[in-house]
Amino acid sequence: MAKKGFVFVETIIVVAILTIALLMIYSSYSAFVINSNTRLKYDDPVFMYRTYYLQKLLKNSRLDLVAMNLNLSTNQVLENFNCSNSGLFINSADDIGICENIVSEFHISNMYLTFNDLSFLQECTSSTGKCNALNLIGSDMASYIKTIGGKGKSGYRLILEFAENSDGSICSDVNKCQYYYANISLGDTL
């Protein structure tokens, strides 16, 4: 049988193989593009300084009372707290008001107190035990946690999640929010 070129069936097979190959490339590049854009939202200097100043404010408060709930052995490894947490500010409603104003104007959507060493979360493959904490946070936050260093270090860490619209204004529609993350080590004593 003398074949002078591809027959139709052969062409279809080649196209099918080509398509599969390109789909694989497309999916890997798409993941690369998405990851690349997501990384821009981690530890941006503006958010780092916002975190620094909030930490400066909270350092004078009773963060130790929030930290009391943290316990590796009871799987409570991440504490989501806010300015009105009982006992966080000792003296006056003014301090709570300042904190709430700053949280609002810094566009902070969630504040977490956790341990400096987050390797127990970074190595999670399921959502049981200590890894149950991953069920309490969003997937974006979980991805961010995996980028944080500090393995082997004792002490505590403050992680902030910021929610903003694309124009930088405070976000009110959770479906349109862009989330940004920053963290700061608090040391051994709170």
Place this chain on the structure above:
Amino acid sequence: MNKKGMTLVELIISIALISIVLIFLFSLLSDVKYMNTNRNFALSNQQKRAIILKRVQSDFIDRRLSGLTDRSSSDNIVIDFRFLDGTTSTLGFYKDGTGYYINYKNSTQEEKWYLSVDNTTTKIAFNCAKYMLITDPTISNYFALKFTIPVIAKSSDANFIDDFEFTYVGLKEEVNLANFPNKSSLGTYNINTCG
């Protein structure tokens, strides 16, 4: 089956299938090319932005901000910061024949950074800055300040992460509202026109 070659219909179907695949391929390449171009500018600017933010914020933290003076014109943003140790620094956003640049001068050094722009750059809003007194120093132990200068390097890909934002939280005894231009109370204020 006739094996002498493809018929016209088979040829058209083959071309159509290959075309569909190629459309995806070009779409992918276009995305990657755009990302690469955008990222080059973004990376270059973000490094400069990080350095500038660090310079200014370091002065805020080390010397403690006590006030600011607005010397902006319709084209430029020029802000003098005053510190508790009596020193001052000047942050300026300008445009000259070479391009947009940022200048920061404090008591020990002066540096200038040109921002990278490409042919899609439509707006660098160096004529707009706004600052916000977040807490009222008259009733609390602290006052907070957020000072924002929007930089929109690409209108089609507006990314506020390019913005220059300086924040500060200080003690109320360190600040006098009179040290802030035209402001006597809590709120958000524009320096020049923020469009």
